Amino acid sequence: MENVKELEALLNLEQIEVNIFRGQNFMSPWKRVFGGQVLAQSVNAAYRTVPEDRFLHSMHAYFILAGDISMPIVYEVDVVRDGGSFTTRRVVAIQKGRPIFIMAASFQLKQDGFEHQITMPDVTKPENLISDHEIIESIKETFPKAYAAYNHDRPIEFRPVENYGPLLQKNSEPFQHIWFRAKGDVGPKLSKHHEILAYASDYNLLTTATLPHREVLNHEKSFLASLDHAMWIHQEFDISQWHLYSLDSPSASNSRGFTRGNIFSQDGRLVASVVQEGLMRVVK
Template identity: 45%
Template structure:
């Protein structure tokens, strides 16, 4: 682990609080960018770290984002990622670095395929396959964006957290947030008070600051953010939530398809639904739209959901 990477990770805990009591803004976003800037330790081998404020397990979006960075570092820049498919195999240990091993599966005339395995303590904790494609022209169509309120008039995540909820969530409530999230639907930790509702969840998201003009980084930040709030659609249907009820959950797999160019530091709507839950697992799907209504990405994830 480099001293620069270690310092970037630890600095996340040192940002001043904002008006809503949550560390956020450009300085916190810059630490996320540093977190995604992996150290190359050998050909096709990279190393990443976790922020010191991490919970017991490494955040799944972090591993997915770092693995995609590792894959992209071995692909010509003119080929953009169009899909990824991943499995969360073991919980990551935030106290030690993660090694990312890239397998160059195929370099074709139009498509490039990479496989990445994230390793800790000599064991695989995460596996990702990603496909990259050169820019091509073809048929065009897309679903329309749902009609929702604009993000700027919606309260921040911190403004929605009552002192009682902050006490229940503990340190998690005040952790640095490089992604600004504005709830369109009532947040699950509030809606649970009125019981079950539809298995859906809608939020506006954006990186809380300005990102460098790097298309791969834009995609990796969206992959990082896509693991936030997605499984909330499952919990909403049952009127429970992490940290406030006896709920155990974990991401099992994750798939994304990127349809059109975008910037992750501009508002995107994350429209999530859960078509099914059974056998201790729940399935959730999400669609990302720009403010102008363009469908830019689709997400599918299955998660472990145990309610005791």
């Protein structure tokens, strides 16, 4: 996918029954269904069943089985509760008659209340950085295997503040900052911005947990996969504009890496927070 319009088409599910939807897959070069795609498609399915005045504020998901990239995914939405202020949905993604993914999502009316937030880190602005695509192009001759693995078009543009994590040759501290935005205008519908944020939020999380272990991972056959994912949306935002993903990994243990992320608009508003745990395993 080269732009956000292609991504929007992928995320716009086909309705096949009441509260049942079907989605197609992006043919990823790594031959597995991308977790961010399933997250975003499940958000699309849930949104299709809630009142128009309710907006997603949190989601909690588990990746149960690897998705088969060669066949569609069916999403079944369970209408759990429609309350006075909050609406709750449960989404199950199914292939071959088995759940491969489950998500609980909560939607809320716009309401006034207390407000505070942490301060956005003071880092280099995106206008003074180059994209991950340009970084990858620069290693085409020196690291051809890494170039082949990471050289593919994406509907999201990323501009790392520090050295690009997957290409690091030395171990480093588990912190990174990455600017990102959709490639193209998304339009005014807030649900679309939420879907694309869910898609983009799955990038760079598990990579952050690998930073202290690059010297091993670069020379050993390894397997990385998302296990669970949670996201809280705090404020409205425009995913077509630059946002800073501030990431840190407090812990890795028992073959699992844990990462947190705060997402800020360029003017310093904290718009979302994300956590994820993923499998990090050297294949013997």
